[in-house]
Amino acid sequence: RKEVEQDPGPFNVPEGATVAFNCTYSNSASQSFFWYRQDCRKEPKLLMSVYSSGNEDGRFTAQLNRASQYISLLIRDSKLSDSATYLCVVNSVKGSQGNLIFGKGTKLSVKP
Amino acid sequence: DGGITQSPKYLFRKEGQNVTLSCEQNLNHDAMYWYRQDPGQGLRLIYYSQIVNDFQKGDIAEGYSVSREKKESFPLTVTSAQKNPTAFYLCASSGGQGFYEQYFGPGTRLTVT
Numbered sequence: 601r602k603e604v605e606q607d608p609g610p611f612n613v614p615e616g617a618t619v620a621f622n623c624t625y626s627n628s629a630s631q632s633f634f635w636y637r638q639d640c641r642k643e644p645k646l647l648m649s650v651y652s653s654g655n656e657d658g659r660f661t662a663q664l665n666r667a668s669q670y671i672s673l674l675i676r677d678s679k680l681s682d683s684a685t686y687l688c689v690v691n692s693v694k695g696s697q698g699n700l701i702f703g704k705g706t707k708l709s710v711k712p
Numbered sequence: 713d714g715g716i717t718q719s720p721k722y723l724f725r726k727e728g729q730n731v732t733l734s735c736e737q738n739l740n741h742d743a744m745y746w747y748r749q750d751p752g753q754g755l756r757l758i759y760y761s762q763i764v765n766d767f768q769k770g771d772i773a774e775g776y777s778v779s780r781e782k783k784e785s786f787p788l789t790v791t792s793a794q795k796n797p798t799a800f801y802l803c804a805s806s807g808g809q810g811f812y813e814q815y816f817g818p819g820t821r822l823t824v825t
Contacts, residue, residue, distance in 0.1 A: 604754075632812040643802055643816035644755070687754075691812050698743055698762065698812055699770075704754040 602626065604703040606688050612709045617678045621706045623671045623688030632691040633664055635673045637684045638705060644687055647673075678710045715739065716817035718803050723822045725797075733788045733820045735803030744786035745804040745814060748772065755802065761786055790822065797824045 606623045613619050625633075633650035648655065650662040650671055661674040671688055685705035692699040716737040725731045737744065743762050747755040757770030761780040775794025780786050786805075790797045800821050804814040 634813065641800075641821075643819050646813055646815065649813065698806060699745075699757060699760060700812065700814055702747075702755040704752070 603701045604688055604690050606703040606706045608704060608706060610707040610709055612711060613678055614711055615678055615680060617710075618674065618676045619678055619708060620675075621673045621686055621688070621708075623673075623703055625669050625671070625688075625690045625701075627690075627693050628666070628669060629693040630690045632700075633662075633671050634689040634700070635660075635662055635671075636687040636689055636702070638687055639684045644702075647686070675708075678708075680710050680712065683708055683710045716803060716805055716815060718801075718817035718820050720820060721818065723820055725822070725824050727824055728792045729824075730789055730791050731797075731822065731824075733790065733801055733803075733822070735786045735788065735817055736784055737786075737805045737817075738784060739805055739807075739815065740783070741805035741807050741815075742783070743806045744780065745806075746770075746776070746778065746786070746788045747802045747804065749800045749802060749819075758788065790824075797822060 603626050635647040636644040637647045638644040648657050650664045654663045659676045663672045685707045687705045688703040689700050719734045745760045746758040749755050756772050758776050759778040761767035764783050767780050777789045802819045803817045806814045
């Protein structure tokens, strides 16, 4: 099993749609979870941290299921500006725990 | 404005030449990281440093070297020993000690021909 696995997409959705991304991670000892957003040919930017109780930031909702080692990101009322690649990120449990393991990303394209 | 800067944005080199990529941060972060990203691939960790004057190899350190003489600076040298150096190089920093969120610089696109 890969350390962090995501559906590569692309997800092509119309404006206003709700879209969900899923991610699985292999090491049950991981403690920190994030979603990053990366625009084409740009650096990744932190979108949100993922907490055990789930958390919401405007149109974005992140959920964590530790038992299934599964993380999700829900985007409601998609905007054209949401088009990007979304990276699922988990902290490493080997070497320094500050190290992060990045998924390859799921590409989202929001169409008018 | 606090942030991470990388220079240059684009870099072109001939095969066989060493090249040094700059990374500077004014966030007062303890930890700094170098990643490489190839098209359609995830980020791969090259080197990281948790504290000044100390650094560790990541998953793909061969053909690279780093230094951490100052808290603000973490330059990466791509040596001629790196077999496939053409890539997008990203520097990041984090607060360390349990603050795991990493913040990235704008990256340097290196092309070696």
